[in-house]
Amino acid sequence: MEHVMERFQRLPLGNICDANGKRGSMDPAIRPVDPSLHMVGRAYTVRCHPGDNLAIHKAITEAPDGSVLVIDAGGYTGGGHIGEIMCFACMQRGIRGLVIDGTCRDADDIQALGFPVFSRGFNPGGTVKETVGQTEIPIVCGGVPVRPGDLVVGNRDGVVVVAKENIEAVLEGAEAIARKEVRVLEELKQGRTTAEIYQFSKIL
Numbered sequence: 001m002e003h004v005m006e007r008f009q010r011l012p013l014g015n016i017c018d019a020n021g022k023r024g025s026m027d028p029a030i031r032p033v034d035p036s037l038h039m040v041g042r043a044y045t046v047r048c049h050p051g052d053n054l055a056i057h058k059a060i061t062e063a064p065d066g067s068v069l070v071i072d073a074g075g076y077t078g079g080g081h082i083g084e085i086m087c088f089a090c091m092q093r094g095i096r097g098l099v100i101d102g103t104c105r106d107a108d109d110i111q112a113l114g115f116p117v118f119s120r121g122f123n124p125g126g127t128v129k130e131t132v133g134q135t136e137i138p139i140v141c142g143g144v145p146v147r148p149g150d151l152v153v154g155n156r157d158g159v160v161v162v163a164k165e166n167i168e169a170v171l172e173g174a175e176a177i178a179r180k181e182v183r184v185l186e187e188l189k190q191g192r193t194t195a196e197i198y199q200f201s202k203i204l
């Protein structure tokens with residue numbers, strides 16, 4: 001699986017998404033704290049009560065290393081559910097990154113840690129720690145259904161989710177698309193147009 005993760009990490013998200021039937025891309029309002037970071041791992045899912053981060057603390061203690069925490073916080077933007085402390089705790093547990101349908105805080109410190117976080121922006125406001133919530137259940141995050149063990153890939157383009165049953169097929173399809181794009185770029189350098197290469201001249 002490690003090799004598979006490395007291969008995914010090298011691929012453009014657009015190629016992965018196209019090979020995934022053009023599906024699986026989250027709402028682009030979910031943005032990386034640090035656009036230079038790449039993230040890939042298996043989803044460990046969390047549903048927390050909006051404005052309450054206790055379920056995320058639970059997930060940090062439970063998730064196996066190599067996981068990406070994918071958190072449905074109901075799109076709540078009234079407080080920062082995660083910050084520097086929780087991201088550092090994730091790193092110590094071998095968690096590869098975190099996606100939250102909600103806001104985080106401590107942006108400068110998270111960036112300094114080099115831990116990949118994707119969120120609906122920031123809010124320095126606090127959250128309560130009262131409701132245990134649920135982990136390892138099917139959720140929706142950024143408009144995309146996510147189940148435990150699905151593959152999650154993120155970079156400055158956004159976040160794409162690949163169903164666990166399709167990981168191998170999507171990887172091979174995305175690599176084939178990437179190879180084809182190398183050939184297209186070569187043909188463009190030789191002076192052909194996209195209309196010629198893609199044979200749009202029949203309809204354009």
Ligand SMILES: O=C([O-])CC(=O)C(=O)O
Binds near residue numbers: 081082086
């Ligand atoms: O403690 C919190 O609620 C979130 C936070 O700021 C941190 O993890 O550093």
Ligand SMILES: [Mg+2]
Binds near residue numbers: 106
């Ligand atoms: Mg903090």
